[in-house]
Amino acid sequence: MLHSDDLLQQVYPRRSSRMKMQRLALILYSLMVLTPLRSNAESENGTLFFSTQQLVAQIEFTEEPKLNIESAWTLRFAESQEDLKSKSLVEPDFDIEVKLWMSGCGPKGGHPSAPVKIQRISRGTYDISQAYFIMSGTWDIVIALRERDSKKLVDIVTKQVSIK
Numbered sequence: 001m002l003h004s005d006d007l008l009q010q011v012y013p014r015r016s017s018r019m020k021m022q023r024l025a026l027i028l029y030s031l032m033v034l035t036p037l038r039s040n041a042e043s044e045n046g047t048l049f050f051s052t053q054q055l056v057a058q059i060e061f062t063e064e065p066k067l068n069i070e071s072a073w074t075l076r077f078a079e080s081q082e083d084l085k086s087k088s089l090v091e092p093d094f095d096i097e098v099k100l101w102m103s104g105c106g107p108k109g110g111h112p113s114a115p116v117k118i119q120r121i122s123r124g125t126y127d128i129s130q131a132y133f134i135m136s137g138t139w140d141i142v143i144a145l146r147e148r149d150s151k152k153l154v155d156i157v158t159k160q161v162s163i164k
């Protein structure tokens, strides 16, 4: 049987090589996202620690994660756990990226879900909605900080959720 990529190459040679580039970019991006991801840990009460910044984050679900139903949460940033508790929040000086990622699944070793909606509410407070966990298993909620101009990755934390 002809592999579908080979078939595409014959029918659409230029389009296929562009698809390969896109695939390569996706793999490189996954590596970039997943490599630093293993080093940071979530504390028992759910605080997420950014290792390169004096910054912590907290996820408070407003719609608990469930299979194929929209999930939503409030994402808050502060300089310390104490500040999170007292809601003395800070606005990170970075672009904030939120993604859903399922690792160890599929031929490429992982895959995203559809982009979530990120809406800034107030200082250090964001509403995240339209988050869909499209398979059962363990998902990573990945929060990345990027330089505003260069979009260079500054730091990354993850929260794991288990979807039944």
Ligand SMILES: [Cu+2]
Pocket: 102, 105, 106, 111, 135
């Ligand atoms: Cu999956």
